[in-house]
Amino acid sequence: MAEPQPMLALDGVSAAYGGFQALFGVSLTVAPGEAIGVVGPNGAGKTTLMRVISGLIPPRQGRIAFEGQQVGGWPAHRIVAGGIAHVPENRRLFPALSVADNLRMGAFVPAARGRYAERLAWVYELFPRLKERQHQLAGTLSGGEQQMCAIGRALMSGPRLLLMDEPSAGLAPVVVEQVFALVRRIRAEGFTVLIVEQNVRQMLELVDRAYLLDVGRIRMSGTAAELRANPDIQRAYLGM
Amino acid sequence: MSDRGRFLPLGAAALALALVPLFGPPSYVMHMAVQILLWSFIYTAWSIMGRFGLVSLGHGAFLGIGMYVPALLWNLYGVTPWLGIPLGVLLAVLSALVIGWPCFRLKVVGHYFALVTLALTEVARLSIIAARDITGGSLGMTPKPVPGGHSWWALQFVDKAYFFWIGLGLWLFGLWAWRAVDRSMRNPALEAIAEDETAAAAIGIGVTRLKLEVTLISAALTALGGAAMGQYLQYLNPETHAGIGISLQIVFAAIAGGMYAMLGPTVGAVLTLVLTEALRIAFGTTLIGAANTIYGVLLILFIIFMPRGIVGLIEERLRARGAKA
Amino acid sequence: MDIFLLEAIVNGILLGGVLALLALGLNLIFGVIDVVWIAYAELVMIGMYAIYWLHVFYGWPLLAACAVAILGVALAGVLVHRLIIAPILDTAPINQLLATGGLLFFLQSLATLLFGTNFRNIGLKLPIIEIGDMFLSYARLMAFVVAVLGAILLWLFLSRTFTGTAIRAIAQDRQIMGLMGVEPKRVYLIVSALGGGLAGLAACLLVLQYDVHPYIGLSFGPITFMICVLGGLGNLLGGFVAAFIMAQIISVGGFFFSIEMSYVLAFVFFIVLMFVKPQGLFSK
Ligand SMILES: Nc1ncnc2c1ncn2[C@@H]1O[C@H](COP(=O)(O)OP(=O)(O)OP(=O)(O)O)[C@@H](O)[C@H]1O
Ligand SMILES: [Mg+2]
Secondary structure, three states: OOOOOOOEEEEEEEEEEOOEEEEEEEEEEEOOOOEEEEEOOOOOOHHHHHHHHHOOOOOOEEEEEEOOEEOOOOOHHHHHHHOEEEEOOOOOOOOOOEHHHHHHHHOOOHHHHOOHHHHHHHHHHHOHHHHHOOOOEHHHOOHHHHHHHHHHHHHOOOOOEEEEEOOOOOOOHHHHHHHHHHHHHHHHOOOEEEEEOOOHHHHHOOOOEEEEEEOOEEEEEEEHHHHHHOHHHHHHHOOO | OOHHHHHHHHHHHHHHHHHHHHHOOOHHHHHHHHHHHHHHHHHHHHHHHHOOOOOOOOHHHHHHHHHHHHHHHHHHHOOOHHHHHHHHHHHHHHHHHHHHHHHHHOOOOHHHHHHHHHHHHHHHHHHHHHOHHHHOHHHOEOOOOOOOOOEOOOOEOOOHHHHHHHHHHHHHHHHHHHHHHHHHOOHHHHHHHHHOHHHHHHOOOOHHHHHHHHHHHHHHHHHHHHHHHHHHHOOEOHHHHOOHHHHHHHHHHHHHHOOOOOOHHHHHHHHHHHHHHHHHHHHOOOOOOHHHHHHHHHHHHHHHHOOOHHHHHHHHHHHHHHHHO | OOHHHHHHHHHHHHHHHHHHHHHHHHHHHHHHHOOOOOOHHHHHHHHHHHHHHHHHHOOOOHHHHHHHHHHHHHHHHHHHHHHHHHHHOOOOHHHHHHHHHHHHHHHHHHHHHHHOOOOEOOOOOOOEEEEOOEEEEHHHHHHHHHHHHHHHHHHHHHHHOHHHHHHHHHOOOOHHHHHHOOOHHHHHHHHHHHHHHHHHHHHHHHHOOOOEOOOHHHHHHHHHHHHHHHHOOOOHHHHHHHHHHHHHHHHHHHHHOOHHHHHHHHHHHHHHHHHHOOOOOOOO
16 A cells, blocks of 8 residues: 655754754654654653744754645744644633634634634534633633633634644643543544644544654654553553 | 053043143133033943943933032022032932832833833923923023133133033043942942843842942932033023933933943043034034934944944954954 | 813813824834834824925825825834834844934934924914813814724724734734744734824824924823823723823813923823832733
């Protein structure tokens, strides 16, 4: 069987903050419709990986192809317009804007503006809670609601690939469950997802394949089942 | 280089300068020299706080207060400037205290500080205009001249040499004050304030107090400079000697010369006055305002391309060369 | 109540409208770009001169002259950002304030150079309106109405459009604006144009009431800054309300004392309040 052309392909990507190098020659692929997980200890460079893909920081080396197009070095606003939405670490909502305004920000890219009303209705349907809270300031939402809002905001741009950086971080266990349910819904909607998670056990139930990132390098990759069966992963992340 | 080694040539230069009036230079040269000395003193006074990131637009107020208090006391009650000047300085220091203490306690910094001090300057300018019965309002005022024009009691002199010596003394006093601030206030601590206030506070530096001290010193010296300027010019005007215009002029000269170096403000004074004179001679009075358009553009260019001023740039070059050697 | 006092109060409200417009422009720029254009009132002066020359000298209809002034000052705003602010955007904010101080010098003296220090008036005689025993200037009333309309338009723009929402969002999290598809640099230019445009609109309203001269900026520049700080720099609503408070102090103060004293009162009020509420009147 021929490999399908990947939606996203990173090839030897390096990135740095000033003099500090955080990624060393990272290569990974995401096929259309796939859900891919990235795990790794704190400071491994997971967030940096997401930032490089979404254009918040430029790659120092290597190539990033999205749907066959080289997007490495594009500024973030072009990448969103190109179809990659990034739900950032810690959600980063605009706390003093209402939920509705946060969602409107998500639809800022010209191509998304025309379908704003339609997508808004769809996001509200996906997350009825957001509709109830649409006039509330985002900063006053509960943690789980904020995560819904952050995901909803990302969906408003009409992405084909969704990057999620630790969507369950800082949430109570029950809420973590809810967030994973959310992500499952997103998957069911047919989105391609690249997700970073500390809750490795739950994440592995959700993704097709996963990568292990450590000190800026890919240490391991495989299907969810392979990783679950790996003794190192079991010891370090699954508490077995 | 040791301090002694540094001040010896400076002392010799000062002495040589002090002898200049004895050779009877033309009145025009003396006029320029007095202005340079007095403005150098005032710009130095501003930089004493400006270099720590305390950018004040309130110095128009200190200057105006220092000028008007002795002149008004003299005109209204015949009080000698010997008493009027200290009172003016005191009033300037008080107003600096009223503004500075709450500002620093409440951590009003950066452009907030600039805007609050700007309010003070406007209060001074508008108060002077409002009191037009005694100050002449925006038309300005003249201290009553003494018969013959020469009096130590009135601090009025026909011979510019006296003002030259007064200016020279003040200028040296200003430089000395700069050094004194450097030393007594443990300069590294103050630099730390300018860089990062929270860090400074964390290592136990009394930030509020130190800031207040430099502010009061700066205000006092500025008022003193204003008083000397008033006595010399024998003409006071709220629009040119108080208000936002003069405040910005002080900032401009200090930045252009370099507010982080002791002689920077002096270089700034020389530069601005020579430039003004050159433009005046080149264009005469046909192009009123030409000088300030050029100042304006220069100020922008300096801030963008040379934020440490001329002296700062020279120091940098010297250091680079020293490092290479 | 004394009819003259009542007149002063009403005039204060009318003045407040124009000051509020200026405060909105400055606050917008501050809120989004985090800079203070200390030469803001001088941009207004440019607008006033533009209207004067187009209308009186070249005989343009007043409305056309006003439209050109608004666009022209908006363009000037863009230039201020591109030429002066953008190169030093990453340095301490005080540098930007001082650099626009250079612009203040420049514009004032350029006006002196080009137009001399004469006071110039567009010579439009608008009627005085009599309401009961009160006399109100039609020009002021119109200025107030237009200023309020301008504020409403701005509010609609900020609350109903994508760009307006981005303008409200940007100060809350600059780094992730890119993820929203927003290019901060472009928003800065839009806001600079908007701020300039508001200064241009204020110029149209002021030229109806006051003579223009190179130093006119000094008579309402500083008060506008104080209004903005009082309302909380960057807080549009706060600045709007503070403008009416300050205008009352000036107008009613002018009734009891002289006009300069009323300004002194306003500044002293400002200084005192800064120490009671350093983050602005409406901070919690
Ligand atoms: N803005 C920055 N400037 C300098 N260094 C940074 C910056 N952001 C991250 N780093 C460094 O880069 C490395 C990787 O950081 P990154 O945030 O990508 O890790 P992470 O895997 O997301 O960690 P976590 O699980 O804690 O979120 C870390 O050593 C971090 O200190
Ligand atoms: Mg991270």
